[in-house]
Amino acid sequence: MSRLVILAGSAGSLSVILECLPALEVPLNCCLLIVIHRRTTDHALEDLLRHKTANPVKEVEEKDAILAGQIYLAPGDYHLLIEQDLTFSLDYSEPVNYSRPSIDVVFESAATVLGEKTAGILLSGANNDGALGLLRIKEAGGMIFVQHPATAEVDFMPQSALQVITPDRIIQPQQLAELLNDL
Numbered sequence: 001m002s003r004l005v006i007l008a009g010s011a012g013s014l015s016v017i018l019e020c021l022p023a024l025e026v027p028l029n030c031c032l033l034i035v036i037h038r039r040t041t042d043h044a045l046e047d048l049l050r051h052k053t054a055n056p057v058k059e060v061e062e063k064d065a066i067l068a069g070q071i072y073l074a075p076g077d078y079h080l081l082i083e084q085d086l087t088f089s090l091d092y093s094e095p096v097n098y099s100r101p102s103i104d105v106v107f108e109s110a111a112t113v114l115g116e117k118t119a120g121i122l123l124s125g126a127n128n129d130g131a132l133g134l135l136r137i138k139e140a141g142g143m144i145f146v147q148h149p150a151t152a153e154v155d156f157m158p159q160s161a162l163q164v165i166t167p168d169r170i171i172q173p174q175q176l177a178e179l180l181n182d183l
Contacts, residue, residue, distance in 0.1 A: 002068040003030040003117050004082070004110055005183050007176075008103040010037040010125030012153025014045075016173045017123070021052035023177035027069035028055055030119075030183050035106050037099045037125065038076040046073050060088045074101045081109045097129035107133025116141035119183050121171070123147045125157030131164040143168045145179065 013036060043059060050057040057071045066086045074080045079091040080101050096102035107130060110118040120137045122130040124147060134144045146167045149155035171179060
């Protein structure tokens with residue numbers, strides 16, 4: 001299994017993600033999972049992401065295998081878990097940090113199963129989801145990155161994370177594609 005890179009955020013993160021996708025290498029050397037707080041279960045976001053990159057994009061379905069070179073999108077209104085057999089699992093339990101999908105849930109699940117093969121990147125957002133999950137990734141030997149709060153459309157999420165952890169690097173939005181290609 002190559003590295004699982006989880007790119008996560010909430011309010012203000014989508015524009016950063018859309019800006020970096022066209023600059024990603026084809027094929028990616030990692031598996032990229034995008035987790036954005038959203039409640040809708042339509043495929044509009046999947047279609048939008050697909051038009052921004054030559055890499056394959058797929059909204060996660062129950063028991064999808066985690067594959068390098070693939071960009072996955074966490075479905076709206078479900079928590080996403082990583083299973084020991086390196087597949088995804090969907091969960092409809094209560095929201096965490098007022099969110100489903102919860103960034104903390106997927107970060108913590110990936111850290112537990114993949115440990116040092118996990119990289120978490122936290123972008124703009126309006127709550128503290130993701131901070132504790134980044135801590136779990138770091139404790140498991142993985143790599144963690146946070147968008148510089150001054151560049152975030154909504155700085156609460158990256159600021160909250162920086163109060164809990166010291167990331168491997170604080171990144172600017174224009175550095176995101178390069179970071180993803182390097183991972």
